[in-house]
Amino acid sequence: MITRREFLKTSLAGAAGAAISLAAIEMVDPGKVLAAAVQPEKNARWAFLIDSTKCVGCGLCVKACKLENGLPFEANISPTWVERYILTNGGELFADSPKAGRDGYTSKRVDLGMGKYQVVDKSDTKKAFFVPKLCNHCENPPCVQVCPVGATYRTPDGVVLVDKSWCIGCGYCIMACPYGARFIDPRTRTAGKCTFCYHRITKGLKTACVQACPFGARQFGNLNDPNDPVAKTIMTQRVVVLKDEYGTKPQAYYLGLSKEVR
Amino acid sequence: MHVLRPLLVVIALVAIVLAIRIFAVPVGFGVYDGGYIYGWYDQSSEEAAKSVEVKYQGREYCQGCHTEQSSKVSSSLHANIQCENCHGPAIKHPSEPPKLTIDTSRDLCLRCHADLPASLSGRSAIKGIDPDNHNPGVNCASCHNPHSPAPGAAK
Numbered sequence: 001m002i003t004r005r006e007f008l009k010t011s012l013a014g015a016a017g018a019a020i021s022l023a024a025i026e027m028v029d030p031g032k033v034l035a036a037a038v039q040p041e042k043n044a045r046w047a048f049l050i051d052s053t054k055c056v057g058c059g060l061c062v063k064a065c066k067l068e069n070g071l072p073f074e075a076n077i078s079p080t081w082v083e084r085y086i087l088t089n090g091g092e093l094f095a096d097s098p099k100a101g102r103d104g105y106t107s108k109r110v111d112l113g114m115g116k117y118q119v120v121d122k123s124d125t126k127k128a129f130f131v132p133k134l135c136n137h138c139e140n141p142p143c144v145q146v147c148p149v150g151a152t153y154r155t156p157d158g159v160v161l162v163d164k165s166w167c168i169g170c171g172y173c174i175m176a177c178p179y180g181a182r183f184i185d186p187r188t189r190t191a192g193k194c195t196f197c198y199h200r201i202t203k204g205l206k207t208a209c210v211q212a213c214p215f216g217a218r219q220f221g222n223l224n225d226p227n228d229p230v231a232k233t234i235m236t237q238r239v240v241v242l243k244d245e246y247g248t249k250p251q252a253y254y255l256g257l258s259k260e261v262r
Numbered sequence: 263m264h265v266l267r268p269l270l271v272v273i274a275l276v277a278i279v280l281a282i283r284i285f286a287v288p289v290g291f292g293v294y295d296g297g298y299i300y301g302w303y304d305q306s307s308e309e310a311a312k313s314v315e316v317k318y319q320g321r322e323y324c325q326g327c328h329t330e331q332s333s334k335v336s337s338s339l340h341a342n343i344q345c346e347n348c349h350g351p352a353i354k355h356p357s358e359p360p361k362l363t364i365d366t367s368r369d370l371c372l373r374c375h376a377d378l379p380a381s382l383s384g385r386s387a388i389k390g391i392d393p394d395n396h397n398p399g400v401n402c403a404s405c406h407n408p409h410s411p412a413p414g415a416a417k
Contacts, residue, residue, distance in 0.1 A: 004286050007319050056385040058373040060347045067351050086379060104373030106393065122379045129382040146302050153303035163307035199314035208318050214342040230286040258382070
């Protein structure tokens with residue numbers, strides 16, 4: 001049987017307890033939270049910006065990426081690649097990316113695969129352009145969701161990485177990625193991918209591909225830094241992302257993309 | 263007794279698995295930023311990703327020693343091209359490797375100068391040549407200066 005006195009005592013104690021925990025919440029100063037968020041070096045959110053109208057298809061970014069990251073140069077895998085698109089006057093679309101564009105585009109022959117080539121004459125092109133691609137470092141990375149062992153993850157600064165010592169090489173992530181950005185690294189036989197050159201960006205350097213690009217087609221920035229020119233462009237210009245309908249929230253933004261790009 | 267014995271065996275097996283887990287799973291393993299779906303990993307692997315060696319040093323690195331080439335390139339039509347794009351990553355040059363490669367192949371220049379259909383690309387703003395007809399078989403560098411190409415004519 002509960003007496004009135006006991007009831008009052010416990011409910012008062014409960015109210016006091018609730019008040020204390022509420023006080024704890026209020027003690028968090030919103031100003032401080034904001035300050036922490038705008039401390040760009042400590043609280044980075046990396047993002048990539050690609051101006052595909054500036055790309056000339058020289059492939060120097062792909063070369064730099066593979067050499068910087070020590071990937072076997074001849075193996076047909078690459079964390080980043082450059083695609084070529086040619087739309088003829090007749091409306092036919094040709095696209096290729098031989099060797100990921102590593103040696104640049106030096107010939108008019110479009111590689112159709114299976115040893116077939118197509119030469120498109122300059123006068124017969126309606127549109128012709130290059131598109132650099134890489135891992136989009138999605139905010140909702142499907143490749144991370146499917147990993148059965150927790151070997152791939154998104155870092156607090158928004159980079160999707162692979163733990164080489166823990167990956168079992170099952171290849172689920174390669175299947176899950178809608179952008180085809182992952183591959184099996186023949187050195188370790190584990191999943192490999194673009195790391196946004198994590199070893200460089202965490203030292204304040206640019207990624208190897210951004211540094212190599214002579215034309216500013218590739219740029220890299222920190223979305224949490226309000227003074228970052230790349231962040232400003234992403235926030236204020238007409239940027240698009242690839243395969244938005246998948247809901248992956250890519251962090252590689254494109255300027256001047258054409259609807260033919262898949 | 264008939265029930266208890268297999269039960270003990272099962273309990274022992276579970277205990278063994280849990281004990282092995284303690285040693286096999288790295289200490290850094292846990293749920294971090296991003297929750298269980300995106301942030302379940304071994305935090306020490308972030309350090310592994312950071313510890314990759316930096317190989318491309320950037321053109322500022324070359325300036326002090328190769329002053330002549332650096333000043334030439336920076337005031338030329340090729341000013342935007344990093345030295346290492348043509349000479350390969352410096353890594354720890356000049357201690358290792360003592361010399362960087364000098365690539366005089368036509369392919370290096372054709373990356374940008376081969377005439378291609380590229381109407382909507384910056385490529386159309388670069389002077390293009392037809393590789394099959396523009397002095398085939400001769401290295402570009404024997405007529406053009408790679409560090410300061412003269413506009414329109416050979417060196």
